[in-house]
Structures are given as structure tokens and as C-alpha cells.
Amino acid sequence: MDFMTPPTWADALAIRAERPDAVPIAGGTDVMVELNFDRRRPGVLLDLTRIGDLTTWAMDGELLRVGAGVSYTRIIEELGDRLPGLAMAARTVGSPQIRNRGTLGGNLGSASPAGDGHPPLLASGAQVELASVRGTRLVPVAEFFTGPKRSVLAPDELIAAVWVRPADGPEQFSKIGTRNAMVIAVSSFSLALHPGRREVGTGIGSAAPTPRRATEAELFAAGQLPWDTLAALEPGVARRFGELVAAAASPIDDVRGTAAYRRHALAVLAQRTLTWAWRDLCG
Amino acid sequence: MTTTVHVGLAATVTGGVGASPLRPDGRLKVTGEFAFSSDLWADDMLWGATLRSPHPRARITGLDLGPALRIPGVYAVLTHEDVPGRRLYGLEHVDQPVLAADEVRYQGEPIVVVAADHPETARRAVQAIGITYEVLDPVTDPEAALDDAGAPRVHADRPNLLRHVPIRRGDPHATAAVVVTGEYEVGMQDQAFLGPESGLAVPAEDGGVDLYIATQWLHVDQQQVAACLGLPADKVRLTLAGVGGAFGAREDLSMQVHACLLALHTGRPVKMVYGREESFFGHVHRHPARLRYEHGADADGRLVYVKARILLDGGAYASSSGAVVANAATLGIGPYDVPNVVMDAYGLYTNNPPCGAMRGFGAVQACFAYESQMDKLAAALGLDPVEVRVRNALHTGDRMPTGQLVEGPAPVAELLRLVQAKPPAGQADFPPGGTANTTRGEGVVRGVGYGIGIKNVCFSEGFDDYATARVRLELIAGRPAVLVHTAAAEVGQGLVTVQAQIVRTELGVDQVTIAPADTAVGSAGSSSASRQTYMTGGAVRAACQAIRDRLLTRLEGRAPSHRHTYRKGTLPSSEGGRAGETALRLADGQVFGEDGTVVADIAELLADGAIEETVQWRHRPTFPLDPETGQGDAHVQYAFAAHRATVDVDTELGLVKVVEIVTAQDVGKAVNPAAVTGQIQGGTAQGLGLALMEEIQVVDGKVRNPSFTDYLLPTIMDMPPMTVDVLELADPHSPYGLRGVGEPPTISSTPAVVAAIRAATGAALTRVPVRPEHIVGV
Numbered sequence A: 001m002d003f004m005t006p007p008t009w010a011d012a013l014a015i016r017a018e019r020p021d022a023v024p025i026a027g028g029t030d031v032m033v034e035l036n037f038d039r040r041r042p043g044v045l046l047d048l049t050r051i052g053d054l055t056t057w058a059m060d061g062e063l064l065r066v067g068a069g070v071s072y073t074r075i076i077e078e079l080g081d082r083l084p085g086l087a088m089a090a091r092t093v094g095s096p097q098i099r100n101r102g103t104l105g106g107n108l109g110s111a112s113p114a115g116d117g118h119p120p121l122l123a124s125g126a127q128v129e130l131a132s133v134r135g136t137r138l139v140p141v142a143e144f145f146t147g148p149k150r151s152v153l154a155p156d157e158l159i160a161a162v163w164v165r166p167a168d169g170p171e172q173f174s175k176i177g178t179r180n181a182m183v184i185a186v187s188s189f190s191l192a193l194h195p196g197r198r199e200v201g202t203g204i205g206s207a208a209p210t211p212r213r214a215t216e217a218e219l220f221a222a223g224q225l226p227w228d229t230l231a232a233l234e235p236g237v238a239r240r241f242g243e244l245v246a247a248a249a250s251p252i253d254d255v256r257g258t259a260a261y262r263r264h265a266l267a268v269l270a271q272r273t274l275t276w277a278w279r280d281l282c283g
Numbered sequence B: 001m002t003t004t005v006h007v008g009l010a011a012t013v014t015g016g017v018g019a020s021p022l023r024p025d026g027r028l029k030v031t032g033e034f035a036f037s038s039d040l041w042a043d044d045m046l047w048g049a050t051l052r053s054p055h056p057r058a059r060i061t062g063l064d065l066g067p068a069l070r071i072p073g074v075y076a077v078l079t080h081e082d083v084p085g086r087r088l089y090g091l092e093h094v095d096q097p098v099l100a101a102d103e104v105r106y107q108g109e110p111i112v113v114v115a116a117d118h119p120e121t122a123r124r125a126v127q128a129i130g131i132t133y134e135v136l137d138p139v140t141d142p143e144a145a146l147d148d149a150g151a152p153r154v155h156a157d158r159p160n161l162l163r164h165v166p167i168r169r170g171d172p173h174a175t176a177a178v179v180v181t182g183e184y185e186v187g188m189q190d191q192a193f194l195g196p197e198s199g200l201a202v203p204a205e206d207g208g209v210d211l212y213i214a215t216q217w218l219h220v221d222q223q224q225v226a227a228c229l230g231l232p233a234d235k236v237r238l239t240l241a242g243v244g245g246a247f248g249a250r251e252d253l254s255m256q257v258h259a260c261l262l263a264l265h266t267g268r269p270v271k272m273v274y275g276r277e278e279s280f281f282g283h284v285h286r287h288p289a290r291l292r293y294e295h296g297a298d299a300d301g302r303l304v305y306v307k308a309r310i311l312l313d314g315g316a317y318a319s320s321s322g323a324v325v326a327n328a329a330t331l332g333i334g335p336y337d338v339p340n341v342v343m344d345a346y347g348l349y350t351n352n353p354p355c356g357a358m359r360g361f362g363a364v365q366a367c368f369a370y371e372s373q374m375d376k377l378a379a380a381l382g383l384d385p386v387e388v389r390v391r392n393a394l395h396t397g398d399r400m401p402t403g404q405l406v407e408g409p410a411p412v413a414e415l416l417r418l419v420q421a422k423p424p425a426g427q428a429d430f431p432p433g434g435t436a437n438t439t440r441g442e443g444v445v446r447g448v449g450y451g452i453g454i455k456n457v458c459f460s461e462g463f464d465d466y467a468t469a470r471v472r473l474e475l476i477a478g479r480p481a482v483l484v485h486t487a488a489a490e491v492g493q494g495l496v497t498v499q500a501q502i503v504r505t506e507l508g509v510d511q512v513t514i515a516p517a518d519t520a521v522g523s524a525g526s527s528s529a530s531r532q533t534y535m536t537g538g539a540v541r542a543a544c545q546a547i548r549d550r551l552l553t554r555l556e557g558r559a560p561s562h563r564h565t566y567r568k569g570t571l572p573s574s575e576g577g578r579a580g581e582t583a584l585r586l587a588d589g590q591v592f593g594e595d596g597t598v599v600a601d602i603a604e605l606l607a608d609g610a611i612e613e614t615v616q617w618r619h620r621p622t623f624p625l626d627p628e629t630g631q632g633d634a635h636v637q638y639a640f641a642a643h644r645a646t647v648d649v650d651t652e653l654g655l656v657k658v659v660e661i662v663t664a665q666d667v668g669k670a671v672n673p674a675a676v677t678g679q680i681q682g683g684t685a686q687g688l689g690l691a692l693m694e695e696i697q698v699v700d701g702k703v704r705n706p707s708f709t710d711y712l713l714p715t716i717m718d719m720p721p722m723t724v725d726v727l728e729l730a731d732p733h734s735p736y737g738l739r740g741v742g743e744p745p746t747i748s749s750t751p752a753v754v755a756a757i758r759a760a761t762g763a764a765l766t767r768v769p770v771r772p773e774h775i776v777g778v
């Protein structure tokens, strides 16, 4: 197995184009597990950690561009105010060691239905910047995932960054696990309120073949929330929102939980997070 | 964390019995410098790897080793035909193939072993082996397996019933005013030690082999390895390598014979290290159990009878299932005085993963059921759960269902009262769900639950249980020093520290070296059954006392003024001193007279030469159980612990945060209070794990979660602060009055946590681990 450490993004893209057997490695918290379990035997490990650009973030117009190599720890410490939902999700990832090494780009690269970075990106309508020697394209996160651990990422592409509008309203992220830390989500839910646009964003994790939005629930809440009066949330609205979120999921039974429980938990999480977010909005 | 230790015997020697000197491996382990068995290295060594069955039950129809042998760097590819000696091994029954011959009986059963010059090459060679199977329907339901006419046999030559232990006490037809019944289930827990199975076998010039190995009992490994290799025991020498946890999972052989076979075959040292996933297939687990109980009590809550049926799934091979069944049966009604008992415990062969020893050893499964029953009884009577337990508590002088008299302290009621009297738990640091932001208090309800358990210490049922210690007192650079040599396995429990403490107390010599444990000295027995401080501690103490006797005899040849009549006393007295003997005392490298004056320097007495003693030490004998009635004095010592658990439960999501655990345990004598507390905390955590998350999920004989991604162990966010109360009520029969410590905390923490969740939710919760969906009922 070769280990290549391109110093620049262009070099990385070139190698990626030339070596179809290259596996990119950022934090390695997924890749190394796969190697250890002998699930993968790449011809080349393409180390992206030397590429400075990948680990920066900056505002570009109204949008925030977060490099694929930014770690969870940095998301929590540096972007907690602008991307509170993503930071909340980052806090639930693994342990301090994993948060120090693991990256958002790696989370997308693995495209696990349980990836905790995905629901908040869905809820805030983020886009993924994919690059290759052929050029660059932007893909809405909702279109990025195509199946369990599958995405639109082409064999010669790398994930460059995530583009996302900083929060313009309250955001929430909640995750169910069968222990109190270091656990893969049994199911998770992310919510973003966009009071300016009177829209509601959602993201469901670990309860369908891919992370997905609960579109009907979004529309329902956007229509029912008393944006003008900022009156207290009707319990019936929160409950119905929960039901619609649960209905949007298509969970399975597996070692981590049952489909019925996942649906039930999603309904509870959606109801609770909407209640909290609305309360936060109303001050 | 607060720790209260009631010290019964003042520590007289620095670093002696009752003190908590730092353990020598502690710092190394924390800094990552400790050499575990997986770190072993020899320059010209080869790496072993194992081909395992993917099927729980199948006939091997074809085997083609050629593709593996042709890979460059592969030195050996061995099958059952290459086993020169006995082709089977086993702790109680010799029923497990070293390498499967024509049939595989569980998923993960070893079939072929390979040695290559690189671990990766070895793994590739394993994958290159051509093998075909005729897949058979596995026997996976223990209840069905019990029916010899209906179910296929796992082993053609014997019924699936591995052992049945009945216990009959009093009137089997007794009736009672209040009756509660329940059916319970315990999932398959794993010992989940962090240091996977590993060792290094080095071929020796005499045709034998030296094996460096992480194990719990060097001599029982030696016996089995030698038999399988067809070598005399003295040609198979074992040395303990750094053990990364054991908890019962290292009682059976794993790669021992395989590595030796490969080493003898290739003439090169062979190292084998299981990966994490392989480790889940490389050792036995805790028996999953189904338990049916009926408790009958009078209107005051006094138990009239208990009827119980316990089914333990032993999996494909016997391992120590027989003894586990006996434990479940004999300890199966708990630390209660019950006049009428009908108990039947069964162990079965199935095609599930083999099960054997794990901390608590049969007592764990039963305790979950009988303690759940005690809560049910309390509810039926409208009594406080502690009160109903106290009313039935076992006392000194009572009899167990086996008829065995409970001698020595049995502070069951006292332990319960101790944990009950502690102030209620305060606020939790964080809500159920941890940092995952699942509740701001919605749905959160608090609950408190209790549990108490009983465990036998040392080996039972007439087993000839002994430990050997060789102790040498000599001058090194003019100063007295002691070398202790035993084969006792330090598995992380702190035994090496304890051995040195005993020497300091007995011989008054500060400088103590513990030689590496190996088979050059006699057997120490297993580091299991909470027995090693009792047994090897007892042996070291006896050896020290023999040395002391000889040392003091040397006094007699000295100046007449220093002549003392020295009577050899019989041991032991719980207080450490020996009544009726000379008041001569060894301390600080000197011999002190009755009046506290120095009589001699130990160094001076050693001028005539070193003194060495090897002692084989036994606890008092036990006896077999009557096969029909289960009557008999089967156990050496009983140990008790009680727990009170306080939980916050998110009743809508089914998530649990254990807020606090209070425990009280009688340890007879805390030989090393810090180590005792460590055992109690660790054992409690393991019991909490069984209550809430730890389960090997097996479906149709296949393990679905062989990784730490999905076999969840409690983290520091799951383990609450603990209040630990240690009682020291001396047992007159044991060294220093001590009582085995390691297992009791694992036993009663599980039911206490579950009782607390029931108290918070009202859910029935008849199965552990409790899952969120059980709590919310979806």
C-alpha cells in the first residue's frame, strides 16, 4: 500500500484522477477502522492533512465556506455561534480524541446514514463543494446521499468544502444513543428555524437508508408556527410536527434499535426540539 | 467519590497488610508503557492466524490448503491432523477440538492455523484456504435443546443436557398466603477485556516449547497444552505475559495450543494476537439465562418457599458450564433464609457461542431474577423493598438450601441497612441522554432500587483447590530481602502488590521482589472465583510463617540472653497475631522482643544463609452435592454485597442516567483498601453494563455485534459517582479473616439498577440488558 501526501489541492486532485485505487484519508477515524477490520485494502492512501486550504473556514458573501478538513473540535470552538446546530451535533461525536481528528469532510465521505454531521447540514440547506481535475460543482446536501454509505461523489472527485448560510434563527440537534457518550446514533434529529424566510429546516439521521429531510413536517410547521405574533407554540402543532417527522423516516430493526423505537424517538425529539427552538425564538 | 473503610486491624508495617501501597503496574498502564502479551516480540518470529467457521453448525466437506501454502512467506498451514497429542481439550469435560475435524459447532470455531512471516500474509493465507461446508440447522434454542427426543444433538455421542443440578430442601409442596411468580431473561454478556488473546510460543532445544501467555491459570493451560502436544508437562513451560484484563475469559484455552503447534512445526517463535472482532469469537461468554421463579411468603413477608427453574445456555462446548450451573443452583435463591426450596438449574449444549466463566459465575443471572422477585414480593405485600429483604436475610447459623451451615459473619441485613441509610442522591450532573441534548427535563423521572447478592469464594464441590508459594529470605547487599515466586496470575486485580504486603507484614522486611509467574513453581490455581488473595495470599503467608519459624530457631543458637522458647503455632487467627506463641515480632528488618527491645537483626540471622520455603496451601475441604437433593457443604466461603442505585429515566425516550450508586460489602479484611475499592467500583460498573447495555446479540447462532462499536461498555459518562462502604468482619477460617472481593459487586448492581428503572417507570423489565424500547414499550 502506498501512502501519498500531496502538499497542494491540485496535486491531490491529480493523484485522485490518476489512481482510481486511492482512498482519501483525513482524520482517519473511519478509514483506519475499515483497514483494521480488513474491510478495505486500498492501493494508495491519499493523505489530505497537509493541504492547508482544506482546514480553513471563511465567510464568502452571505455564505460560510467550511473546508472539508475542519475537525469537530474546531467546529465547536470556532463556529458554535454561526452554526449552532452543527456544533451541537459535533459535541455528540465520539470522544474528545475522535472530535480532534474527525472531520466534516470525512463524515460526508463515509456518507453513513448515522453520520451526525449530516442532519444539521440538511436542516440548514447546506451545499457540498466537490472538486476534480474536471472542475468544481456544488451539490445540495439533500442530493448528496444516494444510499447507505453511498453518495454522488465521483471516483475522481474530492470533497472540498461545505457551503452553508450562518444560522438566522434557533437551531437544535438531538441524538439518541444507548449510552451517554461515544455512541453511534440510534436516531437523531436536527431542526433550524428561518424566521426571516418563515421556513423550517429538518434533518433525520439513522432512520432511513440516507440522512433525509422531513419535507412535509417542514411545510406543516412553516405554515402553523405563529411567526407574526410569536405566540406560544400550540402543543398540538408540536405533536403533529413530531408525527410528520416520524412518518418521514423509514427505519429498520438492527443491533442498535428497533424500527418502531426509532420512529417513536424521532417523534419525541422533533416535538421537543421544535418546542425549544420556538421558545428560544420568542425569547 | 467517598470511601469509608472501617479498619479492623491497624496497619503496623509500612506497605503491609491493610495499607495501600501503589501498584507497580499502575503508572505503566496509565502512561501506555506496560508490556501486554500482545507486545511480545522475538526477532525471528512468525505470526499465526486462524481460519474460523462462519457457520454455527456445518459439516466440513472439503479443505484445500494448497493456495495458502503457495503464498510466499507462509511457513505452516495446520489442521486437526497435525495435532500430535489429544485432539480435544476442556476445563471440566474434554470436549472441544483444538481444531475442528469434520463438524463445526459454533460460529468462529477454529479449523486451520497458519504461520507466516507477516501478520498480513498470515491473514491472506487464511483467506486463501479453500473450504466447503454442508451447512446444518443449528440448535439455538436452549429450551428446545433440553428435549433429547425432539432436538438434534449438538454432540452426537451425548445428550444436550450438560448438567442438571437439583436442590430440594424442606417440603416441596409448601403453600403460602402470598405468591409471586416471574420469568426473567439475561442476555449474553462479554468479559470484554481490553487486551485481546495473545501470546508467543518459542520452540526449545529440548523439543519442548516455552509459551509466554496472558492467562488466568498457568498450570491448567500447561496441562491441556501438554496433552494436546503429546509432550510431558516439563517440556511445556509457561510464563505469564502482561494480562490486559480477564474476568473469566482467560480460563479456557484460546490460541495456546495453536501457537505451540505452529512453533514446534516451524522451529520458529510464533506470535498470535487476536483482533478485537476475533476476540469476540476467541473466548467464552457469560451464559445467557432464562429463569422462572415462584416465591411464596406469609402475610408478614417471610418467605415460606421458593421454586425456581434456571436454564443456562452453555453453547457448543462445556467449558466450565457445569460449575456455573452448580453456582446458579446453590446460590439461586440469594442471601435469604428459606425453609422450603425446589430448585432446578440446567446447562445445555447448543450451537450458540460457548459460554463459561465470567465474574459472578452463575450467581449473576440468578441474582437478577431473585432480586426482581423480592421487589415483586414487596409490592404484593405493600412493604418497603429493603424491609422485605431484611425480614428474610440470611444470618450466621442459618442454613443454605444445600443444607450447608452459614458460618462466619453473614451481614446481609446490615449491608442493606447501610446502603438504605445513606442520604438520598443529589442532582445529576446531566440528564439522561448525556451531551446529546435529548431533554431539558421533559419526561425525566427519578427512581431508586436495591439489590443484594451472594457469591461463593474459591473452588467448590470437593475440588482439590490449592495454591503454591515459594518464598526466599536472603541478604542482598547486606540487607534482608525477600523473593516471592508463585504461578499466580496478576490479571490487573493487584495480586503482586498484595503478595508483597503480606511478606512485609509477616517478615518485617521491606524489600520484596515478586518473581514473574511461571510454571517453574507449583500451581497457584486460577485467578478466578474471587480466590487469589485468599489462596495465593494464604500460601505466601504460610511460606513466610515457615521462614519465620526457621529464622527464629536460628536465634536459639545465639547468645543465651537472647534465647526464647518458640512454639510453632497453628494458623490462622483473624487478627494476624498468633495467640499462644512467642511475642517475638519481626518488623523493620529486626526481631523485637516482648518488651519492644531489639533482640536481633534479621540480617544477622541470615548470615548463616538464605531461608527458602515452598508451601502448598489449601482452604478447608468442600464436598460434592448430592446428585438428587443438591445437599452438601459445597462452598468454602460466602461473600455479600448490597447496592442502592438511583436513576433518572427519560420515560418518553427510555434513556437512563444512573445518578448514583451506593454499595456496602463485607470483605473480612481489606488487605489493600485501594485495590478493594477498585474492585468494587469496577465490578459495579460491569453489573451496570449488564443492566443497561452489554450484550452479545446472537441470532440463529450468529453474533451480530462483534465490535466495541456495537458491544457497548459503560463509559465514564455512564458510571456515576459511588459511595463505597467496606465492612471488615473477619472470617475465622481465612487468612487475615479476608473474604474474596472481586465478584460480589458485579452481582447485585445489575438488579439494583433495574429496580431503580422500574421504580421510575413502572415498566416490568424482565430482561437485561434493559433497552430503551423496553422502557417506553414500543
Ligand SMILES: Cc1cc2nc3c(=O)[nH]c(=O)nc-3n(C[C@H](O)[C@H](O)[C@H](O)COP(=O)(O)OP(=O)(O)OC[C@H]3O[C@@H](n4cnc5c(N)ncnc54)[C@H](O)[C@@H]3O)c2cc1C
Pocket: A023, A024, A025, A026, A027, A028, A029, A030, A031, A032, A033, A048, A068, A069, A092, A093, A094, A095, A098, A101, A102, A103, A104, A105, A106, A107, A108, A109, A110, A114, A115, A116, A117, A157, A158, A159, A160, A182, A183, A184, A185
Ligand atoms: C470511536 C469512534 C467514534 C465515532 N463516533 C462518531 C459519532 O458519534 N458520530 C459520527 O458521525 N461519526 C462517528 N465516528 C465516525 C467518524 O469519526 C466520522 O465519520 C468522522 O467524521 C470521519 O472523519 P475523518 O476525517 O476521520 O474521516 P476519514 O476516516 O479520514 O475518512 C472517512 C471517509 O471519507 C473519505 N474522505 C475523507 N476526506 C475526504 C475528502 N476531502 N474528499 C473525499 N473523500 C474524503 C475517506 O476516503 C473515507 O471514505 C466515530 C469513529 C470512531 C472511531
